[in-house]
Amino acid sequence: MTINRIELVQGDITKVKADAIVNAANTSLLGGGGVDGAIHRAGGKAILEECIKIRNRQGSCKTGEAVMTTAGDLPAKYVIHTVGPVYNDGKHGEDELLTSAYLNSLKLATENHVTTLAFPNISTGIYHFPKEKAAAIAIKTVKDYLADHFIVRQVIFVCFDDENYGIYKKLLKY
Template structure:
């Protein structure tokens, strides 16, 4: 397991990192969960930039990512990625979720971002099974970091105990190998 991967429990909007990742919806206009919290904490500037992106490209497809500034957040940037809605795993949801992490990290590199924090993408109202989502997140990020030296730290920030324990277990098991 890459030593640049860290785990924290708490509120992603309070993190002082180069970029936080938002589990957005395709409209990019804010919503519930982490998306709503980021838009509320970051202020109107994030929404204005999301509207500009929407006007230019018409939203953000599932698995893709776009970047805005962080507005009033401690983070300089917000990378908005659209996770898949779980429907039993029959529509390529696992690969789409992995793409969320890969595309967010590629955007981070393109924007000279060294520290980035991810929430638990798709595990809220999109109902992706939390254990599967955690496994995909950890393995995708770990694989990505094997071929990239520019990212200095990736934080998985969990809001709830259940996700935190899943990630803690995955990260400690993988370290032992």
């Protein structure tokens, strides 16, 4: 399904053909569970090797920030690693940090002339961000960014599970 420059699919982000896919990374950049682990496993050691170089250069990747590596064995060209917030009670800047994670990923994509970009559902797994709230932040941030920027021509929201897919479908009014 496509609404202008936004597409919604249900599936595995490691199989998506896009210029770049976004990884819901942790601050260490060394892989983990969920989508992070899946991307590192499917992409192979080239991703981890570049993440280690980034860590050696700048230290960890802070919450809300983004860095880019090769996509290794994935069908994409690049992986943009962003760190979403762990959700506590919503009173510690979680909404702003999640917005920053999406926005910094989009900015990095633009700087590197990425025309198609796929996002997973950032922070909604083990970081416990409320799924509907996270989806609303993701959609608003992407729509606002795309309204003023034209290098990124298409954003694909890739939902792994039925619940997130249903939420995005409702919010995007499909």
